[in-house]
Amino acid sequence: MASMLEFRTPGFNPYAVKYSPYYDSRIAVASAANYGIVGNGRLFCLGLGPQGIQTARYRRNTANLAFEASTPTMPSMTLAWSEINENQLLAACGDGSVKLYDVNVNEFPVMNFHEHKREAYSVAWSPVTKDTFASSSWDGTIKILIQAASKWSPTRTESIRTLPVGNCTYSTSYCPSNPNIISAVSTDSHLRIFDLRTPVNAQYHLTAKIPVHQPPSVPMPPGVSPPFMPAEILTHDWNKYRDTVIATGGVDRVIRTFDIRNPNSGPASIMMGHDYAVRRLAWSPHAADILLSASYDMTVRLWTDGSTMAADESSSPVKPGLQLGIMNRHTEFVTGVDWCLFGTGSWVATVGWDERVLLWDANTMLQGRS
Template identity: 65%
Template sequence: MASMLECRTPGFNPYAVKYSPYYDSRLAVASSANYGIVGNGRLFVFGLGPQGIQIEKSYDTQDAQYDLAWSEINENQVAVACGDGSIKLYDLGVNDFPVMNFHEHKRETFSVCWNPITKDNFISSSWDGTIKIWSPTRPESLKTLPVGNCTYNAAFSPHNPALISCVSSDSHLRLFDLRTPVNAKYHLATTIPVHAPPTGPVLPRLADGTTYAGQTPAEVLTHDWNKYSDTVIATAGVDRVIRTFDIRNPAGGPLSILPGHTYAVRRLAWSPHARDILVSASYDMTVRVWTDGSTMGGPPQQPPVAGPGGVPPAHDGTIRVGSQLGLMNRHTEFATGVDWCLFGTGGWVASVGWDERVLCWDAHTLLRR
């Protein structure tokens, strides 16, 4: 790799890393002792400077930490998802203790995401099968969205503050639209069976001419919204394959598939700098940079346009097979977290793994194509 910085999280195994949305020189890591099985958690805040990566702050919790989100309204605040079902809000100007504690989940809180548009609320998801919406100034949740299955990852759309997505243990991607009236489904707008075969008279083809008939359902651990296409989401999990979907065509099957990882994909993130690039971290100890194939050899392809009555057309018959642009294999244990830096030339990535290491590296050499 052309350039790499490294720091350690001694005694703690990282689960997630996030760059600050305010500074390219600051990132935070949520971690757990004993691989998150039993013991404390520790939030590390790192600064990047002339001496490399250095710990600026750390905060201990009584239970494991599985995810984190920087506040979108206060550059010094970070929310952390904890194994006891709580979410802690830390302020870098306050030592030792959280400035807020939110605790309604009945099982492990496994993800947390700040609303990037309205910036006045955040969400959490839990193994208890719910998503909760919170205000950073209120200890009680604003709303609960029932999923019904272990919910590994939830996110706000970066394009619409009313859209919330999640993936769960039942192999589904769900979308909630807070603009819809509350009914028996609690704002549930779309359900996409990630591994199901597409519906329609003809199964879609892959690039090699074979048909795509779906795969055995498996737990979906991670997903992310494309930053440039407001209806495209990527998913991945236990079956090792990354898939992209157009949410306007929930029964049409994936837009593209990206096979290559040899164990479960724990985290993925679309690039904030290019519409076709994403990065993934896996239990196979690698971090990989991909293109979904949407811009190869020509102008960007648009997702299917809705036809009469707002109904998307049938699948066009072809599923793209994305390409791996590069592989970073410096981790020596499960790679569990990855994030893009929002600033600079567009290639800096931070990754973490259970090897107690934080790596910041320049992926630009992998993106030349």
């Protein structure tokens, strides 16, 4: 594939990558030694310049970023850039903590939030209010925390709310247009939607519980036959242009989209092609129908969910998504993918357990070069 830049992380296996929402030349990577089984973690802040990708900041002695050897399944680590401070980012850690880092402060971390009882698995910053963030954990809860809009110091380290999921919660995220709506996916094969404006009752703001594996109530498109057995859902992402649409992916290798306005109608589209579990999803911030997926099959795939394509001759309202291209330069599990918010709208970053960070132009997929 042409137009590819590479950075190596010797001795550390990347788990997640995020472009800065402020600069097109800044990228953060979370990694762990020994595949996260034992040892230290390292958080990289990378800069993109005339000489390619270079290390801007990193810390070696962050032992809690690594996962404990006793974890029963393959763990992960995620990170999120602050929405109110261009130099700060959060990392979910193996001891159940969420740590706030500042690339300009020598003492790391600058804050430590520690309420989860097991591994913290994901973090997400509210893109609307910008002063709150959420974390999810193997302990089956989502914690919501608030940060003051000061230069860099939050005012409290205790959560303002806890949302019980009851199962290992791999991913949580905010609706891109409504700070009161939070989503989560978990081991029980469900996508949950919480609305913080609802009364606190026995459901703890739960407004929808969508069984991802459930077959739709309408006929499937010809040639599309995904498995309908429950499977762990590892990742999900909100569409940036259609703020009621969410994509999910997990162990059954299938990518599905759902419209939360019709939680009982089943998937709106189905995309199949990965050989192993889908580890990470990312909708394009530049096109309403385009998304990327990263998988344990060592590939990254570009898709359209079919929403902008002409209707086919079948009577099924379920759209058969289309794979537009595949990137297979990684030689181990691909664990992270993210889009650059700036520029031509096609640059992405991917990371994998092969100790590599790759930056490349997704448009090359559309041109048949992979």
